[in-house]
Amino acid sequence: MYKRILVPTDFSKNALNAVRYALDLYAKLNCEFYFLNVFKLENYTTDALIIPEPGSQEFEIAKAKSEENFVKLLDMLALHHDNPKHIYHTIPTFTFLSAAIKKTISNKDINLVVMGTKGASGAKEVIFGSNTVKTMEIVSECPVLAIPADIRFSPPKEIVFPTDFKSGFKRKELNYLIEIAKMHGSTIRILHVSKKQILKPEQEENKILLDNILDEVAHSFHSLTEKNIADSITTFVESRDSDMIAFINQRHFFFEKIFTKPLIKEIGYDATVPILALH
Structure with missing residues (x-):
């Protein structure tokens, strides 16, 4: 069975x-x-009264x-990525990027979205502050993997998984994390950042549940007593030379704390590893 992966592109170096x-990552x-390209019309803006039609x-x-x-x-790709396991499709379209992504996910039953973190302009305000974060916000049907600019692929040997243990875990929502870990022999480092080290009883139960779900892959638990979550994650990743960050996109907790604007700059603009948003 083929895995279906959507990669929006503007044909820039980062894309x-x-x-x-x-x-x-999925070579095996x-x-x-x-490959989805939302093309632009030079003289068209969203304020225009007349929308250009196909045929014009x-x-x-x-x-x-x-x-x-x-x-x-x-x-x-034929020259440098000739892989008999891979099939390529192209989708040129004229619409809003978010709408195009949602439509393609639905029509093609997409399993994963992969995006670069910079657009063709390379402007900082469109790195994590715009398209990538918006995609992570609107896409709930499948995981989204954001790739920082200029990073070169190497098999992810260590994946950091931040969590507060406040919500239960489901094996289904962690499937992609486990799959990547199995493919590349990765170790998952579960990171708990909190002002208090002591876990409440329900948090302990969720920790045990997560331990059981991840029993088929190498993993370990770590904790930091810090106020700033983004700083803590960044420091942990950099100090260990980790290869990826994965988190479950729960808007009421982690997503809002990590991707509010002050923290986008810390984790987004200066990101050195890919970020996998699970659902």
């Missing part, structure tokens, strides 16, 4: 880097990759340019 990372699995000159020129870039991308 290409995300493509390469995804191909290498049968996968169908769907401006629309067809923009679509043709998108398709031309897809040809170049596939030629490059």
Whole structure:
């Protein structure tokens, strides 16, 4: 059975880097990759009263340019990433990125979304503050993997999994984390950051549950007594030279704390490892 992976791209260097990372991460699995490009029309803005229609000159020129870039991308992949386990599809479209991603996930039964953390402009405000975080917010059907700019793939030997143990865990929501760990022989480091070291009884129960779910992969538990969650995670990852951060996207706790604007800069702009948002 093929895993279906969606990779939005604007054909920038950073988007290409995300493509390469995804191909290498899942090199051992049968996968169908769907490359999605939301093309732009030079003279069209969201304030325009008339939306360009398919068949109009401006629309067809923009679509043709998108398709031309897809040809170049596939030629490059054929040259450098010729993997018989992988099948490639291209989707050029004119709409909002979030809508295009949601539609493709639904229509193609996508299992995972992989995105670069910078757009073609490279501007800081569109790294984690815009498209990537928005995708993590709106996509609840599957995990989202964000790849920092310029990072080169190496098998993830250590994956940091921050949690507060306040919510229960389900094996299904951790499947992708376990799958990646199995594929690459990764060790999962569960990190608890809190002002207090002592866990409440329900937290202890959830910790035991997580221990049982992860019994088939190498894992260990760690704790830090700190006020700033983002700083603690960053310090932990950097001190251990970890390869990835994975977390369960629970908006009421971790997501809001990590991806509020002050913390985006700390973990997003200066990210040195991929971040996997699980659901």
